[in-house]
Amino acid sequence: MMEPGLYHVLFISTALFFIGVFGFLTRRNLITMLMSIELVLNSVNINFIAFNKYVWPNKLDGLFFSIFVIAIAAAEAAVAIAIIINLYRSHQSIDVENAEDLKF
């Protein structure tokens, strides 16, 4: 069996990134949009790990970065879910189209 190379991993991460972007742009449910953002972040994580492994195998910077991103993603999820819960309380809905009046 062939050892997967850098390009295979990059292909996956690119696919994951655009799936995430597509999901963010098309979904109406805020939770689903949040999940799409996680996909985007994870595609970035994969990139970091892949470059670390294939380009500078004896360094750890990429790993640290991806751990950092995961931590940020967790915090962001907490904030986003808090916002979504509040929105649900006031609008009885978590549809993004109902959140339009937040612009005022």
Added chain:
Amino acid sequence: MNEFLQIQLLGIFSLGMDLGWALVMIPLLPLLGFLLLGLFGKKFLKQSAGIFATLLLAASAFLSLHTAYGYFFKYGKLEGVYQKIIPIQFTWLQFSPGVSIDLGILLDPISVMMLVVVTFISLMVHMYSLAYMKGEERFPTYYSFLGLFTFSMLGLVMSSNIFQLYIFWELVGVSSFLLIGYYYDRPSAVAACKKAFIITRFADLGFLIGILILSFYGGTLDFNTLIEKLTSTESTEFKTIASASFMGISALTWALVLVFIGGAGKSALFPLHVWLPDAMEGPSPVSALIHAATMVVAGVFLVARLFPVFSMSEVALTVVSIIGIISALFAALIACTQTDIKRVLAYSTMSQIGFMMFSLGVSGQGGESGLGFTAAMFHLFTHALFKALLFLGAGSVIHFIHSNEMKDMGGLRKYLPITHITFLIACLAISGVPPFAGFFSKEEILLAAYHHNATIYWIALATSGLTSFYMFRLYFSIFWNKEHIAHGEAHGEGGLVMMLPLIVLSVGAAVAGFIPFGEYVSADGKVLESVFHLQFSIAPVALGLVGIFTAMWMYKKQNNRPDSIAHSMNSFYKLAYHKFYVDELYLFVTKKILFNLIGRPAAWFDKNVVNGLVNGTGNFTLFISEKAKGFQSGKVQQYAIYFLAGVIGLAVLFIYIWK
């Protein structure tokens, strides 16, 4: 030694205290009246406003008299020459080490004389107004304006530098505007006060430019230093200002003529006199104040104050004397034809101011040739007395008869005996009949003119004959002529409060001529012996009597002589009756020429170009923001698309274009 020092100190101390306190209080008391009555008058001092203001002014007048006594008899003189004393001065605006605007008080014979005149006349007017303005809705406001007016004029005469004088000069303009427009519900009063303000303001432009030229070359605004620098022919300042020329005339002459334009505007000299007759729209006591003591003599005072500088420029003095004599004759001719009694008085003021001006114009700086200066100041003094008396008397007549027109009057001597007698005294005084005040001052003026310029002398002589004619035309038309049919509600003369100022002023108008004026006021501060020439005074007095008897012949009994004489010189009479069409000329110049050639294009430019630019900016911003508003939809996913597009765009930019 100790004792001596003590006495010295006491002397200085008492002098300092005396001068300091008394002098500062003289203008500040009327100002206090203005502030208190203006702020609280309507609520708390509705009834007592008049008494309050009159008392303040009485205190101020007392202090002025005290100052005058001290100055003329105690400390003013040093080795036979009256000094220019500056008891108080402080720097107000410091522009650079050399140039600053100070505020201070300058005492010299003319300012001390003016202090007495202004406070005294103003006091009489205040007192008279107690009865005259009684029951007016805006009684406290009236008195507060009077206070402001008096304050401005006092500040003007005491100013120690030319810029300070300019400040008070404008204040005089504002307060006269307020008083002329006192009856602001009458359109004619509103028009008159605007006219007065605009014309004097226009003339003040000349004054300001004159000040700037003088102070630019003189390097100072201070009167004493300025005069000192510009009168010695050796000083560098004088050399530069006399040699700098513009359009063939030296900068000194330009500056003085421009200053004189300002003075001519305030003093209502030809051709800037058109505001003065219209200013009669104000209450009669205000006219008395404007004509006798404050507004119109400001111009004469200004020329007198800068007289040493004026005397350095022959051309400027000639301009002063020519404008003066033209105004004197011109106004006297108009006064003979007017039928509104206050207008006659207004033109007579203009004529007398003309006398003062040409008298200054024919004067020299020192000694015997300075007679014109003394005469002008003397005439200012006596004129203040009898002109105030005339206006207050006219006020009393108008108060009685409720009309300004001569044709409504006649035979009033039975109803208004005190007014009649005092008015007669004033008329005799202004006509120059001995021994009344006007005789002496006019005599000196004519003498000064006689020594200097024959043409001016003859015109002045003719004008003084005309003066007695129109004054007695007024007198006979009011008090004699046809018999007055008494109104049902004939209400007497207005009581002691109104009559007392008349009596006091008439005493002044009768005896003020005996003051040896030359001893106190002269161009160089030294004593000027006024020599009385009996044979010289025959001509003016005889002419005056001719004027009086002509007026008597024409107006004492009701007859058709005035009409037939007017008819016989029809065109000239019409010309004079219509005031030589100067007003029409102004209207033509402003309405037809200025409005059409400058006003309309300027308005068009303003409406289309300036407004267009401003509106265009606004509309453009509005247009852009309307377009940009769509971006902010509130749709998160739309934002995300913009964001993504931006990122892709930047990526493309960085990768393919800015490699």
